Amino acid sequence: MPTLPDAEALDRADPFAEFRDRFALPEGVIYLDGNSLGALPRSVAARLEAVARHEWGERLIRSWNEADWWNAPRRIGDRIARLLGVSDGEVIATDSTSVNLFKLIMAAAGTRDGAIIAEADNFPTDTYVAEEAARLLGRPFRLVAGSGMVDALVADVAAAVITQVNYRTAARADIAALEERARRHGTRIVWDLSHSIGAVPLDLARDGASLAVGCSYKYLNGGPGAPAWLYVASALQAKLRSPIAGWWGHADAFAFDGQYRPAPDIARFLGGTQPMLSLLALEESLTLFERVDMDRLWAKSVRLFDLFAARIEALCPELTILTPRDPALRGSHIALHHPDAQRIITALIERGVIGDYRAPDIARFGLTPLTLSHADILYATGIIGDVMASGAWRDVAIEGGRVT
Ligand SMILES: Cc1ncc(COP(=O)(O)O)c(C=O)c1O
The missing domain is CATH 3.90.1150.10 (Aspartate Aminotransferase, domain 1)
Known part of the structure; x- marks a missing residue:
């Protein structure tokens, strides 16, 4: 032993070893729950204070431009893209994992006929959202055991929701193998990478994944309820529509012309005004990964x-x-x-x-x-x-x- x-x-x-001191961990505690709520990086507390006092408190509404608040979802998305093995412009930081799941399932299933299926042992929010999306679209819904997922990816399936790392057992699914099967049958997989990002090496471009979501409060240390993220491969972006047509997803948000035209790129998956304090805390926590x-x-x-x-x-x-x-x-x-x-x-x-x-x-x-x-x-x-x-x-x- x-x-x-x-x-x-x-x-x-x-x-x-040097990273440990960058976190504010209490004395007398051995924290083995960073897979649920990541610890507080010291620099996040300082950044939050600066953002609140200076950017919000003193500069007020001018910070949307001066501090480039408006582009925070894209800017942070680009940082996350590096951890996913995809390109700038393919990821956006926004909303919660549950909301992003809804957007991507509706968008993926909206382009083709067929059932929506979900891995039975997904985190429950995934199966709840998938079933509700199927109900709204009037599609069949099926729960599939993880071991049966390869065989379940058949031609009558429009979209499948699969978690790469299981929230209970930590068992990891093979993205490349499942994507290969999905491609052969014309099915789209929406991956939940909440327990993967910042923990396991990912190369979604190599493995052929085109849609994914995940949260930022676990291994990314973005803070309780930190904004989640979503990934849509660039080749798909113009083909998929978000079910939430908010003004931040408009092609020209400040046109205020009353006609919804989705942005041509990943921004079409934004809804409304984004939670700036939480986003900027996440941006700061991601600096930890710059040299990792x-x-x-x-x-x-x-x-x-x-x-x-x-x-x-x-x-x-x-x-x-x-x-x-x-x-x-x-x-x-x-x-x-x-x-x-x-x-x-x-x-x-x-x-x-x-x-x-x-x-x-x-x-x-x-x-x-x-x-x-x-x-x-x-x-x-x-x-x-x-x-x-x-x-x-x-x-x-x-x-x-x-x-x-
Ligand atoms: C795999 C997975 N998906 C989703 C969630 C939660 O989603 P949300 O952030 O929308 O509550 C969790 C929470 O632990 C999770 O483990």
Whole structure:
């Protein structure tokens, strides 16, 4: 079993060690939930203060031009495009993942006949939105098990909603293989990359993906409820229409001529006035990724995972690792099964190890390479081992299904 000297040796060789100090993490906490809400980058707090006091407080409405607020969704979209492996002008930062899913499903299915299908184990918002889009368009709707998705991508399907990294188990789907199949049958896939972006290396252009959405508050550290993003490959942009024809998506927003003409480019997927404070916080958090090589970051995630998994196997025989061990088949969190996962997570949070719980029986721990050291993993797994060996989690009371 790896021990502290092993973890310290890995920390000495860690190319991302300097990033840790750029986050405002509280003392006494090992934060293993950056896959749900990323930690606060210190520079984001400073930027928010400057934006509020100067750009808004002093410059007032002049900041739409002076600070180029108007172009923030595109500008931030271009930064995100680099993490997706696509080009400038193909991504826009806007709205929530749920709203962007609705826009892209309606746009994709609107161009062709056929059913809308969704992976049954998507995050629930994906299946809710997909089913409602099918109802609005008067199309059949089908839920498909992840393992059956390749076979389900057939000619009578107009659009499929698939998450690349599963929010529970972190199992990772093969974008290139599924896109290849979709192309052969004339189907379009809308990818949810919420658990992928900023965690796993992505190359959507190489893999043939043309539509995707994702959130920014997980591995991108954009803050609670940060604006999400959407990607539409440039070749498709003029062919697809957003179901929300807002003035920010107009070809000439300031013409005010009462006739909706969608912008010729990615801007047609904007609705109305965008949340500037949240967008500028996200823009600042993305500066962290400017000098990050995603392959190297992923290599650190793999090291953190291997350390975590080896220690859990040695220390906690009653916890089962659900996440695939092959790095090519998973994302950047680790999921452990236990019938009392909720009590265990609560006991851990009381001891400063913050992970989370997904019903009914999964404990999740985010392995975020920008904020975590190998020693953190060592200490955290030690505390998990103590909680399991002592049975301390049994003392956590649950009332009415909720931990109290
Ligand atoms: C895969 C996935 N999609 C979507 C969402 C949430 O979407 P929204 O930001 O619209 O709440 C989550 C939230 O954790 C998620 O894990």
